[in-house]
Amino acid sequence: LVGEVKYLRANSYFVLVQSFGGVSIVNDYITGPVLSFDRNSAEEVYDVIISDLTDALASVNTTAYNGRVNKRAVQHLLAKVYLTRGYESFGSAADFATAATYAEEAIASQALTIPFATLWTPGNEMNVETIFSVQYSPGSISSDPTKAGNKQANWFSSYLGGPEVAGSAGWRSYTLLPTQFALSLYTEEDQRFKATFMTEVLWRYYGFFDGNNPTGKVRHYYVPQWETPAQTAAYVAAHPGVITHAWGTYGAGVVSTEYQTIPAKKFDDPKAAYVTNGASSSRDIILSRLSETYLIAAEAYLNSNPGLGLQRLNAVRTRAGITTPLASYNIDTVLDERARELFGEYHRWFDLKR
Numbered sequence: 001l002v003g004e005v006k007y008l009r010a011n012s013y014f015v016l017v018q019s020f021g022g023v024s025i026v027n028d029y030i031t032g033p034v035l036s037f038d039r040n041s042a043e044e045v046y047d048v049i050i051s052d053l054t055d056a057l058a059s060v061n062t063t064a065y066n067g068r069v070n071k072r073a074v075q076h077l078l079a080k081v082y083l084t085r086g087y088e089s090f091g092s093a094a095d096f097a098t099a100a101t102y103a104e105e106a107i108a109s110q111a112l113t114i115p116f117a118t119l120w121t122p123g124n125e126m127n128v129e130t131i132f133s134v135q136y137s138p139g140s141i142s143s144d145p146t147k148a149g150n151k152q153a154n155w156f157s158s159y160l161g162g163p164e165v166a167g168s169a170g171w172r173s174y175t176l177l178p179t180q181f182a183l184s185l186y187t188e189e190d191q192r193f194k195a196t197f198m199t200e201v202l203w204r205y206y207g208f209f210d211g212n213n214p215t216g217k218v219r220h221y222y223v224p225q226w227e228t229p230a231q232t233a234a235y236v237a238a239h240p241g242v243i244t245h246a247w248g249t250y251g252a253g254v255v256s257t258e259y260q261t262i263p264a265k266k267f268d269d270p271k272a273a274y275v276t277n278g279a280s281s282s283r284d285i286i287l288s289r290l291s292e293t294y295l296i297a298a299e300a301y302l303n304s305n306p307g308l309g310l311q312r313l314n315a316v317r318t319r320a321g322i323t324t325p326l327a328s329y330n331i332d333t334v335l336d337e338r339a340r341e342l343f344g345e346y347h348r349w350f351d352l353k354r
Contacts, residue, residue, distance in 0.1 A: 002055075002059065003055060003056040003057075003058070003059030003060040003069070003074075004056070004060055004068060004069040004223070006052040006053070006055050006056040006281050007052070007053065007056040007060065007069045007073065007074055007077065008057070008069070008263070009052055010048075010049045010050075010052035010053045010077065010081075011077060011287075012302045013025075013045055013048060013049050013051050013052075014077070014080075014081055014084075016045070017042050017045040017046060018084065018350050018353060018354075019051070021042045022038055022039050022040050022041040022042040022043075022044065022045055023039060023040065023045060024037035024038060024040060025040045025045060025048050027046060028347065034319055042088065042090075043088070043090040043349060046081070046085050046088070046090075049081055050078070050081060050082075053077060053078045053081065054078075056069065056074045057074045057075065057078070058070060060073075060074060064128075065126075065130060065131060065132070067126075067133070067135045067248065069132065072106050072108070072339055073131050073288060075102045075103075075105045075106035076102075076103070076106040076131050076132070076288045076292075076296075077102035077132075077288070078098075078099075078102040079099045079100075079101075079102035079106060079293065079296045079297070079300070080099070080296055081099075081297060082096070082098045082099035082102065082300075083095070083096065083296055083300050083310065083354075084093045084350075084354050086099065086108060086300075093303070093304075096300045096301075096302075096303065096304060097300070097304060099296065099297075099300040100300035100301050100304070100305070103293050103294075103297035103300060104297060106131065106293045107290065107293050107294065107297065108328040110128075110129075111241045111315070112129065112290060112291055112292060112294065112315055112316065112318075112319040113319075114127055114128070114129055114319075115191070115319075116191050116192050116195045116319060116320055116321075117194075117195035119289075120195060120196075120265075120266045120267075122268065122270060122271070123283075125283060125284035125286060126284070127338060129289050129290040129291065130284075130286055130288075130289055131288035131289055131290060131293065132286075132287050132292075133284040133285060133286045133287055133288075134150075134280070134284060134285040134287060135284045136148075136149050136150060136282040136283065136284060136285075137280040137282065138271070140282075141272075141273070141279075141280065141281075142273075142280040145272075145273040145278065145279070145280045146278035146279070147279065148279060148280065148281075149272070149279040149280050149281050149282050150279050150283075150285060151278075151279050151281065152267045152269075152279075152281055152283065152285055153267050153268050153269040153272055153281045154175065154280075154281075155175040155176045155267075156175075156176050156263075156264040156266065156267045156344050157263040157264055157265055157267065157268050162196060162352075163336035176264075176318060176344065177251070177252035177253075177261045177264075178197070178251060178252060178261070178343070178344075179251055179252045179339055180248065180251030180252070180253075181251075182251075182339055182343060183197075183225070183250075183251055183262070184225060184229070185336055185340050186224075186225075186340060187226065187322070188224070188226040189322055189323060190320050190321060190322055190323040190340065191320050192320050192340055192341065192343075193224065195266070196216075196264060196265070196266050196343050196344075197222070197262045197263065197264055197265060198262065198263040198264075198265040198268075199221065199222050199224065199262070200218045200220070200221055200222075201218065201219050201220035201221075201259060201263065202217070202218055202219060203215040203216075203218075203219045204271055205263075206268075206270040208265070208344050209268065209270040210270060213263070217239070217241060217242070218239045219241050219242065219243065220242070220243050220245065220259045221236075221239065221242050221243070221244050221261075222244075222245045222250050222262045223244060223245060223246050223281060224247065225246070225247045225248075229314075232244065238310045243259070243262070244315055245259075245260070245262070250262045257354075258270040258342065264314045264343070264344055266344055267283065267344065269281040269282065286345065287346075291316050291319070291342075292338075292341070292342060292343055292345075292347070294312045294313070294315055294316050295312070295316060295334065295337060295338050295341065295342075296315075297309065297311070297312045298310070298312040298313040298329070298334055298337075298346050299331070299334045302329070302330070302331065302334070304333055306328070306329070309329070310325075310326060310327075310328070310329055313337060314326055316337060316341055317337065320340070320341070335351060335352070338351055339351075
């Protein structure tokens with residue numbers, strides 16, 4: 001239990017030090033108001049993070065992931081912490097080597113075998129590639145949907161529930177939207193584009209998941225960048241009444257009317273109760289998963305073992321359906337791959353800052 005708590009504390013300090021640099025290191029049990037703290041250096045904060053994770057690694061269970069912190073979760077986080085520290089002025093090349101070692105230990109020779117779309121099928125959050133997640137109980141959500149659960153589906157997608165008559169298909173939150181740059185990173189063969197975004201919005205949005213689409217119609221269609229005008233015309237002819245959104249018009253910044261931006265469906269929860277402003281989703285929030293461990297290894301190997309790093313990078317791309325392997329890579333290649341693979345998973349700002 002102490003090891004699990006140290007993992008959680010280390011993760012919190014890791015978020016803090018990446019966001020703000022040096023912050024206060026608090027080791028005392030505080031029972032009353034404290035109005036000021038001394039600020040420690042970023043280097044000292046990293047030392048505390050690594051110390052906590054090293055302790056955790058020696059004490060948490062080795063069992064398969066069941067919602068509790070296990071050794072694999074600690075190894076994954078240690079790999080990311082060392083990778084990030086390696087770029088700091090007080091870091092060193094040894095940090096990248098250590099990051100690669102921990103990443104390989106977390107990978108544990110496990111291949112990426114689950115189709116990308118299956119990874120994000122609602123209810124499949126506890127698959128064998130999940131390393132650590134924030135879990136939610138459907139029972140607790142049903143007891144109080146306005147206070148329990150999470151709002152992840154509301155933030156990332158367009159359907160917040162409500163009446164579905166006379167052409168209405170719910171309302172959107174417009175909170176977190178894909179940039180045009182993010183959308184442009186995908187190619188036609190990359191299965192992650194259609195697995196990440198709702199390219200076809202049915203008359204009943206959640207009909208995509210449960211097959212219940214009363215009118216049988218597609219309401220909105222987002223034209224991918226690789227589609228020709230003739231292909232789009234054929235699609236429109238086959239789907240009378242569909243509203244098409246041309247490529248280049250549905251990235252972030254176009255939010256004037258319903259569905260002007262493409263919904264991100266990775267986090268949709270068709271079982272969520274309709275709550276206008278409260279929490280309602282009981283889907284787990286995935287914080288660490290195996291393909292990111294692969295990408296951490298690829299980045300850590302960049303300047304020490306690019307051959308092995310390329311294998312890790314290409315494994316992620318192969319699972320996504322990309323048939324042509326990369327022959328070489330650099331940091332921009334890694335960043336673009338992380339953007340495609342981990343869209344919306346709360347990593348991008350930290351990746352760019354790193």
